[in-house]
Amino acid sequence: MDKKPLLKVQDLKTYFHTDDGLVKAVDGVSFEVYPGETLGIVGESGCGKSVTSLSVMRLLDEKGEIAGGSITFNGEDVLAIPEEKMMKIRGNDMAMIFQEPMTALNPVFTIGYQIIEAILLHQKVSSEEARAMAIDMLRKVGIPEPEKRVDEYPHELSGGMRQRAMIAMSLSCNPKILFADEPTTALDVTIQAQILELMLSLQKEYGMSIVMITHDLGVIAELAERVAVMYAGRIVEYADVVTLFKKPKHPYTWGLMNAIPKIDDEKEILYNIKGVVPDPLSFPEGCRFNTRCPLAKDKCFTDVPPLEEFEKDHFVACFRINELEEMIKSEREGELSAK
Amino acid sequence: MQNNTLLKVNNLVKYFPVKAGVFRKTIAQVKAVDDVSFEVKKGETVGLVGESGCGKTTAGMSILRLYEPTAGQIILDGKDTSYYFLSRRKAKKFLKKQYTEKFEKMKQKYSSEDQVIKNLNDEFNKQAAKDYFENPHKFIEKMMDMRIKGRSEFRRKAQMIFQDPYSSLNPRHRVKTIVGEGAKINELVENKDELKAMIEDILKKVGLSVDHMSRFPHEFSGGQRQRIGIARALILKPELIVCDEAVSALDVSIQAQILNLLNSLQKEFNLTFLFIAHDLAVVKHISDRVAVMYLGKIVEYTTKDQLFEKPLHPYTVALMSAIPNPDPENKSHRIILEGDVPSPINPPSGCPFHPRCPIAKDVCSKEVPQFKEIEEGHKVACLFPGKLKR
Ligand SMILES: Nc1ncnc2c1ncn2[C@@H]1O[C@H](COP(=O)(O)OP(=O)(O)OP(=O)(O)O)[C@@H](O)[C@H]1O
Ligand SMILES: Nc1ncnc2c1ncn2[C@@H]1O[C@H](COP(=O)(O)OP(=O)(O)OP(=O)(O)O)[C@@H](O)[C@H]1O
Ligand code: SF4
Ligand SMILES: [Mg+2]
Ligand SMILES: [Mg+2]
Numbered sequence: 195m196d197k198k199p200l201l202k203v204q205d206l207k208t209y210f211h212t213d214d215g216l217v218k219a220v221d222g223v224s225f226e227v228y229p230g231e232t233l234g235i236v237g238e239s240g241c242g243k244s245v246t247s248l249s250v251m252r253l254l255d256e257k258g259e260i261a262g263g264s265i266t267f268n269g270e271d272v273l274a275i276p277e278e279k280m281m282k283i284r285g286n287d288m289a290m291i292f293q294e295p296m297t298a299l300n301p302v303f304t305i306g307y308q309i310i311e312a313i314l315l316h317q318k319v320s321s322e323e324a325r326a327m328a329i330d331m332l333r334k335v336g337i338p339e340p341e342k343r344v345d346e347y348p349h350e351l352s353g354g355m356r357q358r359a360m361i362a363m364s365l366s367c368n369p370k371i372l373f374a375d376e377p378t379t380a381l382d383v384t385i386q387a388q389i390l391e392l393m394l395s396l397q398k399e400y401g402m403s404i405v406m407i408t409h410d411l412g413v414i415a416e417l418a419e420r421v422a423v424m425y426a427g428r429i430v431e432y433a434d435v436v437t438l439f440k441k442p443k444h445p446y447t448w449g450l451m452n453a454i455p456k457i458d459d460e461k462e463i464l465y466n467i468k469g470v471v472p473d474p475l476s477f478p479e480g481c482r483f484n485t486r487c488p489l490a491k492d493k494c495f496t497d498v499p500p501l502e503e504f505e506k507d508h509f510v511a512c513f514r515i516n517e518l519e520e521m522i523k524s525e526r527e528g529e530l531s532a533k
Numbered sequence: 534m535q536n537n538t539l540l541k542v543n544n545l546v547k548y549f550p551v552k553a554g555v556f557r558k559t560i561a562q563v564k565a566v567d568d569v570s571f572e573v574k575k576g577e578t579v580g581l582v583g584e585s586g587c588g589k590t591t592a593g594m595s596i597l598r599l600y601e602p603t604a605g606q607i608i609l610d611g612k613d614t615s616y617y618f619l620s621r622r623k624a625k626k627f628l629k630k631q632y633t634e635k636f637e638k639m640k641q642k643y644s645s646e647d648q649v650i651k652n653l654n655d656e657f658n659k660q661a662a663k664d665y666f667e668n669p670h671k672f673i674e675k676m677m678d679m680r681i682k683g684r685s686e687f688r689r690k691a692q693m694i695f696q697d698p699y700s701s702l703n704p705r706h707r708v709k710t711i712v713g714e715g716a717k718i719n720e721l722v723e724n725k726d727e728l729k730a731m732i733e734d735i736l737k738k739v740g741l742s743v744d745h746m747s748r749f750p751h752e753f754s755g756g757q758r759q760r761i762g763i764a765r766a767l768i769l770k771p772e773l774i775v776c777d778e779a780v781s782a783l784d785v786s787i788q789a790q791i792l793n794l795l796n797s798l799q800k801e802f803n804l805t806f807l808f809i810a811h812d813l814a815v816v817k818h819i820s821d822r823v824a825v826m827y828l829g830k831i832v833e834y835t836t837k838d839q840l841f842e843k844p845l846h847p848y849t850v851a852l853m854s855a856i857p858n859p860d861p862e863n864k865s866h867r868i869i870l871e872g873d874v875p876s877p878i879n880p881p882s883g884c885p886f887h888p889r890c891p892i893a894k895d896v897c898s899k900e901v902p903q904f905k906e907i908e909e910g911h912k913v914a915c916l917f918p919g920k921l922k923r
Contacts, residue, residue: 238784338872352873353585382584382811382874387855387867409785412814412857416864435861453789455818457841457856458863462796464789464818470754471784 199226200268200403201250201371207262208242208249217474219245221427222263224501227371232397232404234418234435236411236450238471241424243407247373251288252280268370285316289364290373291357298360299348305332305359306344309366316367331362335392354385361389365396371403378413390417411454415439423447426472426482429501432509443510445518446483465525481513489514489521539805540573540596540773541657545605547588547595551878564877565591567829569605570904573773578799578806580820580837582813582852584874587826589809593775596807597691606631608657609691610772616676617683624680628673636665689719692766694759696778702750702761709746712736712764719769731768738801739764740794756787760794767798775807780815792819813856817841825849828885829877831904835911845913847921848886854923866923884916892921 208220220242227233235243248254250265252272265272268287275283284290292298300308309328314321325344332340335358348356357377364372374393378386390413397404406417414421414435421438423431423446431444442448452465469486472478481499484490493513501511512518547566550559565588573579581589595602598618606615615631616624639649639662646666653659665672695701702711713732715721722728733743739760750758759779766774776795780788792815798804810816816823817837824834825846833846844850854868870889875881881888887897897916904914 238786354873383813383855384584384851384870385873386857388869390857391867391869410857411785411859415859415861416857418861439859439861450785451859453786454859455792455814456859457814457817458858458860463793466790466793467786470756470787 197228199266200229201227201405202266203246203250203263204265205263206246206249206265207260208245208254209259209261210257211259212257212475215475218477219258219427219474220249221477222498223424223427223429224263225422225429225432227403227405229370229403230397230401231420232406232418234414234421235405235407235424236409236414236421237424238409238450240471240474242427243409243424244375246424247290247375247405247407251284251290251373252277253284253290282316285312286367287370288373289367289369289371290375291361291364291377292375298363299356301348304345304347305351305363306346309344309359309363312363313366327366328362331366332359334396335359335362335365336388337362354381354388357381357385357389358392361392361396365400368400369402371405373405373407375407376409377406379408379410386413393417411439411450423450426474426477428482428511429509430483430511432501434507437505437508441508443504443508443515443518444483444512445487445489445514445521448518448522481511488525489517537574537576538572539575539610540807541606541608541655542572542596543570543606543608545569545592545595545607546603547591547600548603561878564829564880566595566602567877567880569826569829569831571824571831571834573805573807575772575805576799576803577821578808578819580816580823581807581809581826582811582816582823583826585811586874586877588829588877589826590777592826593693593777593807593809597693597775598687599693609687611657612679612683613657613661613676614683614687617680617687621677621680624677625673628676632661632665633669633673636662636669640666685719689715689769690771691773691775692769692771694762694766694774694776694779696781702758702765704750707747707749708736708741708761711750711761712768715765715769721769732764735764735768738767738798740790754787755783756790759783759787759791763791763794763798767802770802771804773805773807775809777809778811779808781810781812788815795819813852825852828875828880830885830914831912832886832914833912834904839908839911843919845907845911845918846886846915847890847892847917850921850923851891868921868923884914886915890921892917 204224206220206223210217210219223246237243249260260273306328309331310324313319313324313327329340329344332344337343337355337358351359378389381389408414418435420434422429425446431438431442431447442451449465449467453467455464467486472482472485478485480495480497484494499511499513501509504510504515545566546568548562548564551561551563552558553560569592583589591600594600596607606613616627619627636649640646643649643652650659650662653662709732712735713728716728716731722731736743741757741760780791783791799806808816808819820837822836823840824831827848833849844853851868851870854865856865858865868891872889875888883898883900884902887893900916902914902916904912906912907918
């Protein structure tokens, strides 16, 4: 791509100083987001997806520390921006949608009040204008009778409507980038479909970039143009969505793709990624996937595999890419004999 | 009843009262399950899907009598278990209404006992009528006698695995207590050694190590905790297991492990699953047949293949189209439904789906569609089945 990235994250390290020890939640993560595109971040629970986006927005709690790396947004060094200015950027240029809308909506204020406040904080308009803008936004996100709903409290809305109200709030300032952290996980499929459709149409209308964080590979396949797969605080594979789904090169990505039941693919036994995710307090030396990887050998236990360009725009962090085909063959045979 | 039917649910109803005011007066009813009928064959897996709040959990809990149903009949293994958990008085009342009054009324109508039997449409009730007419008094007496024994038998035969593997396990009990408790209560073992051997055996079956026996639930990962839940259910050698979102809270890789485990256990023990889940890909993977619920009612019930290839109810069609397909080259064509799921306190008139249905006609708001067989083995509750195309 020859366009300039809107967001560039380089070798980001975010550590938490917990009572039990140091958690290297994000440990050397790099990615870019271009204007108007959707980047997907996938990975299992605890791999550092949320921490990555919270780091970029500088919303970490006091235990969390950005221990290294750089974040460049819109040409500015995010880590050097004073907090006061950062607050402005968060409402204006960067917005976030959370998994559970109740954490972002204040239960004691009407949704209208909250959206209007957000608009007034960031834009120079009168309160009447702000109210009209809020109602307009609620209509855009598909809330019926927005003139009435604007004066309702969060608990008076259904889950799907709350999620839409929160999207309205995040989008009311017309952000350049939207971090959507599991925006539909708590919702039903038919409501999820409404919300995804909405995000796509708003993206078209406003040209914003989206970072879609989820563990749902289906949602990623539908929305993302490029995808980063995270495992234990690191990106293990990074490619355009078709390449990633059709020709995964990292053993973890391959395992993930084959562990999910697919609607149009009948198989009796799902691929089993052996073992469990390692404890974040004591990640293994070398490749962090080595405790579960059928290919792990020698160097995998001592050195960290770098995220390297395997083919154009397809990045993989694995020492044994060339052995993957063999692994797939033997795993398939294993499956057959298990039957 | 065909010999291979394990569970038969007839007209199951469960309402929750909504109370308000100082006197806690009942001001409305949540019609969580509203006239649900279906049957499950021995050894098969029936998936139960539908949106949040449509009544899946309530149906499962009512079948297992963790809730007392408002009405309906639940037949397990050829026995009417509906009155087992009722008080003596209520049980008598149930039997009188379900059998005595029904059969006597039919006898008047059809004038002969043989005709009554002939006009009953299911095997279970045909047999019941035969037995009843042989000796009405004894028939009821015998059923009442079975009540208490039936209870413990039912508790052993029908088990549940819950969504949240943590809150459903007592945090203060060790794994061996959690898993072994049921076997002790149901007197499946004679002594401590036997119990220990049994626990060890079952832990191995679900893929846990015997060294785990003395640990507490919090020392396990989510997937391991779910295995403990499965071991606890399995030790009683149950016939029916209701899995309520049993893998929903688990990570993808762990979910695959548990699904594979359930599959192999089913084969080994000829288990029957009622598998409640909202992830349709998971349901498709594990089920033989699938029932789709909407607002307290089953709207479609058929084999998995029929349902996924040729859904007939517009809600099912929309639901299928909304599943995000993990294939970037083959994106789904979503049918976007308008509006939210309506409230079960005040369900819409006519077809409960009509306010969101893309093909609803005037008649849909007036007439309640019957849940009936449209094709062999394919039941649908819709006035215009198969009319909504993808
Ligand atoms: N405030 C915190 N204090 C200490 N540790 C934290 C904190 N927030 C996150 N962590 C740890 O950082 C790691 C990454 O967490 P993160 O929330 O980013 O995971 P995630 O990928 O978003 O997972 P999920 O899919 O469950 O949301 C985890 O091990 C988590 O326990
Ligand atoms: N104990 C209860 N008291 C009152 N209402 C209840 C109770 N349990 C469930 N309900 C109501 O009954 C309806 C059906 O709930 P149920 O939990 O069976 O839904 P579900 O299909 O399992 O949903 P989910 O997918 O969210 O688990 C809902 O409207 C719910 O609010
Ligand atoms: S680097 Fe080694 S351990 Fe890590 S994924 Fe590749 S083969 Fe497996
Ligand atoms: Mg998260
Ligand atoms: Mg439920």
